[in-house]
Amino acid sequence: MNLQQFRFVRETIRRDFNLTDAARHLFTSQPGVSKGILEFEDELGVQIFERHGKRIKGLTKPGQAVAQVVDRIMREIDNLKKVSDEFARRDEGSLVIACTHTQARYVLPKVIPAFRQLFPKVHLSLAEGNPPQLAQMVLQEQADIAIATESLALTPGLETLPCYVWEHTVVVPPDHPLVELSRKKGFSLTLEHLAAYPIVTYDRAFSGRRSVDKAFDGKGIEPDIVLEAIDADVIKTYVDVGMGIGIIAGVAFEPARDTNLVSLPAGHLFGEQTTRIAIKSGVFLRDYVYTFISLLAPELDPEQVRDQVERSQEE
Template sequence: MNLQQFRFVRETIRRNFNLTEAARSLFTSQPGVSKSILEFEDELGIKIFERHGKRIKGLTKPGAVVAQVIDRIMREVDNLKKVSDEFARRDEGGLVIACTHAQARYILPKVIPAFRERFPKVRVSLAEGNPPALAQMVLHEQADVAIATETLVHTQGLAALPVYSWEHIVVVRPDHPLAELTSQQAKNLTLAQVAQYPIVTYDRQFSGRCAIDEAFAAGAVTPDIVLEAIDADVIKTYVDVGLGIGIIAGMAFDPQRDKGLVGLPVGHLFGTHTTRVAIKSGVFLRDYVYVLLEMLASNLTREVVQEALEKSPQAEEPAIAR
């Protein structure tokens, strides 16, 4: 048995048992992957995958155990590479940050310039997506860290640490009736008053949208949501052209930058939310990753992060075919 076979098995599982996709991602041929896996199964004396003809349907019961062992082995192989890089190329390497558009647009610009000044030889990449996809990127080690509000804290195998808290605000045009309210008066706004107007807000997987839906449902109020978007700038654009009022995350509104709009705090309606940064349990972190985490939140010291990683449970076993 060899590491190549381990990689083929792991990638086949990650690609939902599609050998063609697994081969493409590993820059090799599908017949080569299939043959290598069959040889590995013969050597072990067990079947790792359930098959229907030539198609792989899922993992057998012993295959699920083998997959867990392979995942641990490959994680340690990757850790060895990172340890080598840490001591041979201490201030060089790559850093992939998986994040939502809101974090890329409003939070990371306050952090990345300072990080780059300290680590000019580290290549920084941003991988944007929805929170569930970001969690999977870190679990599959396609990203070093993920930053989002939803999902991360509920994903087994990840240590999710709080970065900052925030509340929603309603944004309106200056000529809108709600624009006459002061910030203090806005704190008395009701769900029914908000629902009197067409609403532009986030897609259901982003920036506390679930909390918005739950608040309206709990209040037995039906909102008229006329447009959903993943980007607060898009929401503000459509508010500006008169499509409706917007409900966005507080950090996405800047009175100096967004002078054509009025922001009203509505945390009392939709609650307080926590944006978190997540790292994978069992993964060796380069020194500069610890520095990034502390730049995101000063309380995220190396000791705090390491303690969280030690307490975080490992990922669940892959699903077994029935």
């Protein structure tokens, strides 16, 4: 058996058992991948993949165990390369950050310039998606870290760290009735107030949407959500054209820029949300990744982060 066969098996699984797609990503031929896998199965004496004719449909029971071992071996091979780079090219390399639009647009611009000053030779890439997609990017090692609110802490195979806490805000035009109400002494925004208007908010996979739905469900209120979007800029745009009131992450409202809107804090309605940083368990991290994490979440102790990551590598 050899590393090439391990790569064939791992990539076939990652590409949903599509040999053509696996071959394309490995820059080789589909027959070569198929032959390598068959030879690997012959050498092991077990069938790794379930087949229907020539098509691979999934993993056999022994194949599931083999896949875990292969993934562990390939992860350690990748770790060796990273260890080598850490000492041979300490301040050079790449960092792929998987994040939502909110992180890319409103949070990372405060972090990336500072990181670039410290590590000008590190190539940075942003890969945007919804939280489940971000988790898969890290698990498949297409990204080094992921930053999101939903899903990450619930995803097996990821180590997560709290990054920052935020609350929702409601955005409305300056002449909206809720603005006038908010100026009255003793006024407190309620779910009933919000339910009286059409609502524009996040898609169900994003930015604390689960908390929004849970709050309304708890009161037995069915909100009139007329549009779901994947980022706050789109939500604010449709609020501005009069489609409804918006519910967005508080970090996505910028008073200096969003002069056409008014923000009404809604943390008391939907609770605090925790954005988390995720890395793949057992993966070696370059020193500059720890630096990036410390810039993103200064309240995290760098040594405690390193200890938690290293413990995950040993497990």
